[in-house]
Amino acid sequence: MRWGVLQFPGSCDERDALHACGLSGEARLVWHEERDLGGVDAVVIPGGFSYGDYLRAGAIARFSPAMEAVAELAADGGPVLGICNGFQVLCEAGLLPGALLLNDELRFVCRQVELVDDAGERLSIPVKHGEGRYWAPQTMLDEIEAQGQVAFRYAPGQNPNGSARDIAGVRNEAGNVLGLMPHPEHAVDPLTGSTDGLRVFEAIAAARV
């Protein structure tokens, strides 16, 4: 498994994502100006504030050369994982449904939260964002729920940002593009909190290898 982790000016968690990917394969950084992903099997779009998130979170990054390559990889069925700002970029790029709005309390929040995946398994993973409130029109929410596109929800009482229907992460219809606000790359070592995030990376690696 060869992972590529995008690096934009303003990325924050790219080294952490690189480390996490390295635990389930090889991993390298992909500079935002690279139009060629260099043969990686899967891509992580990491957290941070790509290009300063001027205008709107993720709104500029979607136009980067590397994102054109990511769109092609996704169209070919390649796995793409967007974390936090990466989730915002994927929504802006139209590769995932919905949008991420300002948190309902209008404050940045950093907190360990409980998630439930679509198999009903619990994961303890930190969130840290100011614009993480998942939103989509009611009909779209009904649709993505019906099609099994909701990958993660915040456990009851754990929704940190007012996300619609407690949604923390969604995938595309084909199932190969996943975006989530919580940071699995910050949950890969018991020393720094939990190891539940490993399951997210391992699941992607297992589906591919």
Next chain:
Amino acid sequence: MSAPAASSPHRELGLTDPEFELICEQLGRQPNRVELAMFSLLWSEHCAYKHSRKLLRRLPTEGERVVMGPGENAGAVDVGGGYAVAFKVESHNHPSAVEPFEGAATGVGGILRDVFALGARPIAILDSLRFGELGSVRSRHLLDGAVRGIGHYGNSIGVPTVGGEIYFEAPYEHNCLVNAMCVGLARQGDMVRAAAAGVGNAVVLIGASTGRDGIGGASVLASAELGEGDEAKRPTVQIGDPFEESKLLECCLEMLERGLLVSLQDLGAAGLTSSAGEMASAGGVGIDVDVTRVPLREADMEPFEIMVSESQERMLAVVEPERVPEVLAVCEKWQTGAAEVGAVTDSGRVRVLRGAETVGDVPVGALVDGCPLYDLAPTEPEGWIYGNEEVLAERVASAAGPGANPSDPAAILLALLASPSVASKRWAFEQYDSVVGSRTARRPESADAAVLAIPEAGGAIAVSIDGNGRRVACDPYAGTVEAVLECAQNLACAGAEPLGLTNCLNFGNPEKPAPAWQLDRAVAGLADACEALGVPVVGGNVSLYNEGPEGPIYPTPVVAMVGELPDPGGAAPSGFAGEGDAIAMLGPFAPSLPGSELSKLRGELDIGLPGPEVGAVAAACATVREAVRAGVLASAHDVSDGGLACALAEAAIGGGIGCRVDVQPLRDRGCSPEETLFGEGSGGFVVSGEREGLESLADDGIAVLVLGEVGGEAIEIAAGEGSVELPLAEAERAWRSLHALVESV
């Protein structure tokens, strides 16, 4: 020379008449407008430390592990494996009092640049904040703005904010304090100093363009008392852009890693003038700067504005001429600005050029080191110079219900836990990214110190920042010693041994006798405590003139320590860990009420503190440190604000489990029930673990009093006639009440 006119420009810029005359003497003529602007900034209190430099010579600065000491952009200590940890604290008080969001944000931005200027990657931010009481709309506004500003900058740049402290006291009402700390990690081989060298080398300005923001920030704003008309000073506050800084940071670290730079310095207070002047001074050379080559935000800026602008996110580098193209290429890659603006000369002067025309020409020595240093004229005030207000009854009613009795110890405990200075600061620290970087082994409030893994050096560091201004106001010497000891105690709870200390001295107007006396005594306490603990002072910052219309702030020396520990996973949590564990009070704790949170709520503050036994506290720290490392302690928490009862409650809330203790053994030290429960002082640790293990710690000659055990769902403290029994949930509700208090309108 004729006497300067009453409305002379130098006075408006903050220079005294004798200082102006000295400048004329050193130049052999009157300074022109550019030169006067440059001198007024570099001869300001903020840049020249003219009222504190003599005092600071008392501090011990030598130590085996010191890599860089005072005088560099930041101090640094050796952490092994060829790595060094750089750290520094700096104030951004006056900008934050005028415009809290940008003031605090640029405070963080500035301290980050100080650290990466050395070639160290920032790995942690901490902050120490002081505001007036939360009942005031102004204080809530300043708190909200400062916390948002710190979060905005730190979160956006990807450096975790891992710790800090906040106190609320009336004397900070007008003049809040915002002290930001940055910790960085560097390979020692990649570190650079800030000295310009190599005549003929290029001087390159890197980063953001230069605008009219922050003009006169260091002199007009930072080196004068706040008062009427502060609104008009808003344009002197800088505006931060963390995205620019993020690119600048990566760009500078890449250039340093590739060995492209001779030296590097950030542009902080006084902008180009101070960075060029200080680099030239440190290297014993001169520097020419051509203002027409400086990228500007506004085309019509005057040379003096360009030289003193405090526009953020800029660095000045000295580069060998043949390396300039490579430097410009790295800047291009990171989409950050870069311009060759001048050259290193052998003139010993800072020359300001506008194309071919010389518009300023001053000797480096006069500019950087020529400012007269002043002796203080300290006079001990005759009594308590700050206010007192009885609020206990009201606080008890609010925390324990309208019918509660303000002399009932359980009700007092609830009021203390709900007191904003004691209460959980979760509302603030959840607004900060504390995990980015994957080093944070102990998040805020889980241990007494922040713990960061340093796998590069095979271990970890612990960091703490402390300083209770109220106790320093009661006794500047003893209060400052206590601040240093509290820092050491916090590190001990994490199992860490101190490597170095930095500080930020926040005081009132040094030209007035009482603040001068406070400063003098505090520095003596700082020096003696560091000497006794064997901890070198590797850097510091001084912020004076912190006064409002009602007078000076509490004297607030904020001290921060970095220590090392072998295993990041071995740091003890603050909270109790297991049902049935024994609880002991360890150390030479002699609680008393003067200066305590309870005295404050009763409106009984007065001068005088008993003063700690430094040697005994240091020995207790060593015992706790070794016990944590040996795994003897399941939890360790120092006793500070609110006394033993609050420390027990915090350990219980942190662990989610109650406790049953009898404090009689401590009463045997001659304390009343109330002193035992709520008295404060240095040298106390609440520890838990197996009873035999705890008792064996007394073999070191350290006092170990087993008080009870962990268990149940209540905090039960038997203290003779003053016993407490409080459901854990009720204590937690009080301790977590800050959120509601801040968000209420």
